[in-house]
Amino acid sequence: MKHAVTLFLLSTVLLVSCSKRERSDAEEAEWAEIEALAADAAEVPASGNKMPNAEPTIGTVADSEFEPYLKRLAEMKTIQRAAGETLLTSERLVLDDEKRFVQMEENVVVVDDQGTLMTDRLVGRFSVSNEVEFIEAHGNVGLVSSNRSASAEHAIYNYRSGYVQMEGKASASDGSNRLSGERIKLWIRGNRKMICEPNVLLEISPDSGVKIEGMSGQTNALTEVRADLAEYNEEEGWAELVGRVRIRDSRAAMNCEKIRIYLKEDNEIDWIEAVGEVIIQSDDRKALADRATYHADEGKFVLEGDPKVKQGLNVMTGDRIVFWHENRRMVCEPNARVLLYLDEETKAKFLKDIDD
Numbered sequence: 001m002k003h004a005v006t007l008f009l010l011s012t013v014l015l016v017s018c019s020k021r022e023r024s025d026a027e028e029a030e031w032a033e034i035e036a037l038a039a040d041a042a043e044v045p046a047s048g049n050k051m052p053n054a055e056p057t058i059g060t061v062a063d064s065e066f067e068p069y070l071k072r073l074a075e076m077k078t079i080q081r082a083a084g085e086t087l088l089t090s091e092r093l094v095l096d097d098e099k100r101f102v103q104m105e106e107n108v109v110v111v112d113d114q115g116t117l118m119t120d121r122l123v124g125r126f127s128v129s130n131e132v133e134f135i136e137a138h139g140n141v142g143l144v145s146s147n148r149s150a151s152a153e154h155a156i157y158n159y160r161s162g163y164v165q166m167e168g169k170a171s172a173s174d175g176s177n178r179l180s181g182e183r184i185k186l187w188i189r190g191n192r193k194m195i196c197e198p199n200v201l202l203e204i205s206p207d208s209g210v211k212i213e214g215m216s217g218q219t220n221a222l223t224e225v226r227a228d229l230a231e232y233n234e235e236e237g238w239a240e241l242v243g244r245v246r247i248r249d250s251r252a253a254m255n256c257e258k259i260r261i262y263l264k265e266d267n268e269i270d271w272i273e274a275v276g277e278v279i280i281q282s283d284d285r286k287a288l289a290d291r292a293t294y295h296a297d298e299g300k301f302v303l304e305g306d307p308k309v310k311q312g313l314n315v316m317t318g319d320r321i322v323f324w325h326e327n328r329r330m331v332c333e334p335n336a337r338v339l340l341y342l343d344e345e346t347k348a349k350f351l352k353d354i355d356d
Helices: 002-012 028-039 063-077 344-355
Strands: 013-017 085-089 092-096 101-112 115-126 132-145 148-158 163-173 178-187 193-197 200-204 223-227 229-233 238-248 252-263 269-282 285-295 300-304 308-311 314-317 320-324 329-332 337-339
Touching: 101 132, 115 148, 163 193, 200 229, 285 320, 308 320, 314 329
Parallel strands: none
Antiparallel strands: 013 085, 085 101, 092 101, 101 115, 115 132, 132 148, 148 163, 163 178, 178 193, 178 200, 193 229, 200 223, 223 238, 229 238, 238 252, 252 269, 269 285, 285 300, 285 308, 300 320, 308 314, 314 337, 320 329
16 A cells, blocks of 8 residues: 555656755654554465465555645645756656656646746656656647747757757747747757757847847848758857848848858857858848858948949949948949949939039
């Protein structure tokens, strides 16, 4: 009966320590209750007195002797997680203590110092010191940590390496910006980085403070970035999008094959490099080049590699073109060439000025 009651308690809620700190011993009163129950256990007849085909005599346990366990169960339902511990709850649980294996189903919730994980089904493995080593979640996976959240259909978490992989409509959000794709991989320890692929969609909110002059205007519109792959390296301070990159908002658009964003220590944009058939469209201006860089502090674009800028019917070419979006200033050098198509009014004024 003790084993049945113990399994029932474990199937209701399981508390596993994530640190090497051992949990305190049972209170003396609890041990006294357990010893009293054991002393009142059934008496089994000696083997020499056993009757053929007779069932062994078993003792009875009074209902009152379940009360300590029921009281303990009620306490466990309201238990508070201590720092360094992981609290796991679910409707059903299978535990193999020898193999350090646990399977939980329905309304699974895992809480630790890093945040909260919710899912339909969870499989976990633990070390001999009761440290969580590996977790695999299936169905309606949700993760919440501070102002960040993530979701997917399937996720694995390797506690030892700090590696997380989410698959199936995977998405991650920091409250303002949202990244989604078919698969998101995270390394949350050591060299912290993230890879999302394929079918990447990055949605940048105007409230996030991320702004590229000439690519995001003064409106409250969302900026969308699409690519085949996105990678973010926190330690080295850069983010990269590769493969059919498309950036869109209400005022401007950019196409290229690869774009890398270099960040300052405060995660503000330092400068951006776009390569591979770069096309920038803003208002009535269209620019083409093999390589384009954007310098945030100066608010300027630099076009290189057979650059061209078309504004209306006018076209400018040269070895290198620099333009500032805000004041609409442009410098082209060397080998600058400009092809002007003047409207009739401007042409008449130009010819009159020459005659004068």
